Amino acid sequence: MAGISEDEWKEAMFNIFKKLEDAQFNKMVESLKVADLLTPQKKKTDKYRRDLAQKIVEKYGLKESISRIDAAMKEIPRNDEGVQDLLRPFVEKPGIEQEEEQTVQQPCCSSSQPEQTDSAGAVKMKQGTAENEDESLKLTGSAQPSKMKRIPGSMTIKDLKTGGALGQKPVTVKVVEKSNLSRYGKQKEERFLFHLAVADETDCIKVIVFGKERFQSFEKGRCYIFREVLMGENVLKVPVKSKVSITAPFEIPKNLELEAKKLFFKPVQSIAEVKTFEARVVVSVEGTVKKIGSTELIPLKAKREKKDKLDFELEDETGSISISLWGEDTKHLSGISEGDTVRVNNVKTNIFRSTVSLNSADLTSIVKVQSASVQSVSLLIVGITEAGREVTELDADINNQIKTLVVASQMLADVFGVQLDDNFQDTLVEKLPFSGKAEIRGNKIEHLEAA
Incomplete structure (x- = not known):
């Protein structure tokens, strides 16, 4: 189909x-x-x-x-x-x-009529689709991806994998996934690299990009031309001396996009299975977020520095497990609430006193599969854990159970009728306990009013 x-x-x-x-x-x-x-x-x-x-x-x-x-x-x-x-x-x-078979197998420029390009080299839509193109531009404000126009003398990913001589030939790819920035080498000569999963109309491949300065230049979904790159064993290497340019967007077959993602992400396994593995095995798990902790600054034994750590608990039908996110990986929980169903890709098993947990790794990512449902509740706010300019964490009694919730500070100030200033937390405490009605998604208050 x-x-x-x-x-x-x-x-x-x-x-x-x-x-x-x-x-x-x-x-x-x-x-x-x-x-x-x-x-x-x-x-x-x-x-x-x-x-x-x-x-x-x-x-x-x-x-x-x-x-x-x-x-x-x-x-x-x-x-x-x-x-x-x-x-x-x-x-x-x-x-x-x-x-579907024709879409996947035929070369992207196999039309009997040659496709025309504009001055920027982007493939123009055929005349019969002009109305659809105009409508797309209205909706998105940018040109839509088209089939790729092959650069003369360039190599496809399939060519690279079959042993074609790369030399100085360009390679045009679309970025499907991007890793975090990683350190390598000795501490005195610390260097950086990151990984990409890329595809064209013929195949997909993993890419290692060297150099911290290039990290911000690559975005998921954008298309690039590589020159002066190296071919390793099923991996394309982009050294600092390589030439990289952004090119017009183009489509890739959906099956190759999925294959490219698999280069990065391990298949999902149950939590019960993961708990049987040895330490330092890379796995992916999926389940419901049961509890999200607070970010802590942890001293590292091996280095004289501290690193942010954020723990959360994930549960599926086979059990639950604690997952620790370190450093920049703590940002993966941004926008995630307790009760959300998420897929946690590429985390490493850790064993301490016979208890298996998971730690973030270089290619860790978190994808929200399904948001928690919204609940309408009556609550009694009894304590303030931490009140910041943007977000306040508080304790509330819901059906005779104390639950820790987060709420936008401005919303809380409006409902309490107080100013969001330097004395905000003390002012809130003076008005406790506070009875209200709320709409809660996971552990986040999305609407609040006085009872």
Whole structure:
């Protein structure tokens, strides 16, 4: 089906399966006649769900498996938004499998008519799509990606991997993922590097970029031309002397974009599985954020310096685990609230006194999968933990349980009828306890008013 890859569909099936109750899941397996594909399990683990999605595609193919899952959800029934929002993009997607194959396999400039370029070298849209292009510009304010126009004498990623002589030939790529900045070398000669996952219309590859000064120059989703680079073993190296320029945006096949992401991110495993691993194994996990701590400044034993540390607890159906984010990685929790479902990519196992936890690593990232639902509650604010100019942390009694919440300081000042000044915290404390009604998402107060 046009524009849909098997990886996208299998990921959607996995998320649909996670939303089904055991009875619903068993009913679906029965209706799909796939009970013989995997050994039945009393407890449906994430690995079991992923394996089942794989087996369903293998048995029925992409197009038929979408139709069968759609029919099964109607039969169960699961017509709620949570399931249908995951299913709808695949059920409503027009096209046939042959169209997808042509999109992936044909060269981007295979049109019988040569494409024209503007003065900047960007590929122009064909005349018949002018109205759509104008509409896109109105919506986004910038030119839309097009098929890539190959630079004469350049090499594709596929060429590089098959042993083509690179020499001084340029390589044009799109950045799919970008790592944090990492140190390497001896302490007296400290140097920096970072990693990219890039793709073109033929393949994808991992890239090592050397030099701190280039870190801000690369952005996810932008396209670049590399010159004077080196080819290692399945990795492209961009030394400080290499030439890099930004070029016009272009499309890459969706399946190659997903493959590029896999160069960075380990497959998701259950927390129970992770707890059986040895120390320093890189893993990815997914679950619900149960508790977020406060950032602490921790002295490092190996170096005479301190580093920020932020701990949070993640829970899936198999258990819970503590995850520590260090340094710049603490920023990955920005915009994440307790109750959100997140995927934590590339963290390392740590074992201390037989307890397994996870630490952030060079390629760690956190992706929000689903936001926590909003709850309307009555509460009694009983204490102020910390009141800053932007955010205030407080303790509130909700249904006879004390919970720590965060709220925008200006919102709190408006509701309390006080000034947001240097005496803000003391002024708040004078007005406690305070009864109110609130809308809470996870541990964040999104709306507050006096009771």
